[in-house]
Amino acid sequence: MDKQIILKVKNLDAHFGTLHAVKNINLEYQEKSVTAIIGPSGCGKSTYIRCLNRIHEELPNSFVTGQVELKGQDIYAPEVDPVEIRRNIGMVFQKPTPFPGMSIYENTIIGLKLQGGHSKSELMDIAEASLKKAFLWEEVKDKLKKEGTSLSGGQQQRLCIARALAVNPPLLLMDEPTSALDPIATAKIEELIDELRKEYTVIIVTHNMQQASRIADYTSFFVSGDLIEHGKSELIFTNPTNKKTEDYITGRFG
Amino acid sequence: MNRLYFRKIKNFIFLGLISLSSLFIIIPLSILLVFLISKGLHGLTWSFITELPKPAGEMGGGIVHALLGTIWILSLASFISIPIGILGGVFLSEYGEGFLANTLRYSADLMTGVPSIVIGIFTYALIVIPMKSFSALAGAIALSLIMLPTIIRSTEEILKLTPKHIRKAALALGVPRWKVIFFIIVKGNISTLFTGIILAISRATGETAPLLFTAFGNMYLSSSWKEPMATLPVQIYNYAISPLENWQNQAWSGALLLIILILILNICARLISGRFDVGHGPKFIFMKLRKKWTSKSF
Amino acid sequence: MNLTPDFLRDEILKMAALVETVLNKSAKKDVTLSEIFELENEINKFHSHLDDECFKYIALMKPSAKDLRTAICTMKMCAELERIADQAVKIKRSFRKLSKHYPILDLMIEDVERMVKNSINSFVQGDIKLATDVLQHDQVVNELNKNIIQNSANEIKNNTLDFDEGIHVMHLARNYERIGDLATNIAEDLIFLESGQDVRHQVPKQER
8 A cells, every 4th residue: 555645844943932842853744644743741742733834933933944845845935825835734723713603504614715716505515525524414414503612622623623624635733632622522533533544644743642542553752842753653652762752651751 | 607607697798788889870870760751751752853943932843953963973983983993903903012002002092081072172173173164074083083992992802802722723724814804803703893883882972072062063954064963962962051941851852862872772782792692792701701810810 | 443352353263263173174184284284374373463463452552441351361362272273283293193093082082172162152252151161171171181191001001002102192182181271271261351350270280
């Protein structure tokens, strides 16, 4: 099964004020796979993932050097518009963020609607397909006009996933998507990610190692902005090569 | 046992004091309304609302010119101050750090404190003198100067209630910044913003002092913005200080009409904000603010 | 990810089927040693593969309760099945050296093959009663082993049995007795898996 490399990160450095948050990362990501990023708090995982869709630079006093090639095109090239790039990359955050004042239906298609160029029936179809992919359709199909914020936490998070999927990005970034959810909601979302792996490339930041070992094909281990180790999850969790990785996984540090 | 008893007594006393203080608010308001109604209700007839005033000394007549004038000048003032106010509020909430933003914020706060008569005199000097005439336009400008800082600050506070991560999530969707602001943040809060605006309008409805120097007043129906125009507050003032009993009674009815107008505006505000199910309306805003405050204390 | 208790279960059942086959064939005259080797090879591959899968399952999925017992018992049963296959090879080697058929072994062969079948079935059905029956039957097989060895020793002393033949008969008895022990282990593993109870070393050893 020859999978193509969909994302290449080359010599990526990110700064946040005087803090050198991400240090010289070189990584490649296969299509249709799930990669988890683990590491102690403040190790730069969230900063790193925000460099992949150029959200990091929205913060004041931040800058990024290096290259990130999505399907061969460097997203940091000077002529590239960050807004265009973000349409090809979906992102889900730790806190579920349904947009206020909008119904469930509007929330799902808002990304598409603001891009323009879709008819009403197309939007309806895409909304249904995205909600089905996010395992949410059955629960909301009778109340699409209700406020997005009227859903439970787990449902809101799946709504955010549906919203990201609606623009059909090949790459999905998830920053601790289940940290704010209860175990049942978490399990649903892990099941969802397992299903998403068949069509999308997912990079997920998690502070929960068990989650990484359960759902990820590959795992990266970061400490203080450095990439300590990266490899197949089954190797990282059974026989890591770096002692720091082993210490972290067995709970002796971090 | 003893302590429990004392605590209960203290609770009871405290509850009593709070209830008493709320009576201090309710009682004067009720007296005011009762007074107004008793003095003005019998004069509040259909002809009063639809007719022009009769010459001095004659019985009857109405204040339709002042009513329409108030509506006309308020509309013009809203037309000026709402777009500017919302843009200013958006600027403060979305790009709110830095010298310009702080200056704007400080200026708006100062302006809310400026006495309305000073605003009237200012507008007089700025508009009336060059135009060599009192005008509805001057009145509208004066009122918009009163409404503007309120709209700016309330817009800012309402938009700030939308948490920062909503903006991040919207940006991450690949939506350009300006679309995030207008189609997601502003659109999502539109009914609360509207409520804020209506409250600003209803405050301006009752302003008398600035209109004295600008719109001045008119005994006839005016439709030109270059000419003086009658407004309810000013007309009430003129009638009230006149020696004619007919006019004094009409002042009471006019005051009652003014109160009713403001009441209608407030009810509209509530209805509009309540229209959007969960998530809007002053009650919800209050609950959100309370949550914000209590979470800060953790 | 394919790592589930059901997957492990399916794999071990495939391995068990192979082991039953190789055991059965090892007693048949028309089956060659190389055929037995082929089967044993496949079983060894299953052994490494299934061990690895169980290990990965425990490392990545962090199972608890019955899932954890399933993983651990599958690893143990895997090892025991592989040893049964080893014994089958030894049985074939010994049978090849015999010049004739010794009916005294028949009962033991039948009993032991039944024990293996029942221990595997008890796993398939989750049947603790069947597993307990296997545990108790081990006594019988031990007795049979003792009898065959004593009998053969006597016949050798009386010169009614050739020495070399006699040694191989005794080896076969020992091999089958060993298989009986392994089947007992599988039954004990199953009881642990289903009930969480450790029933090992509960049958008192007898004086010889």
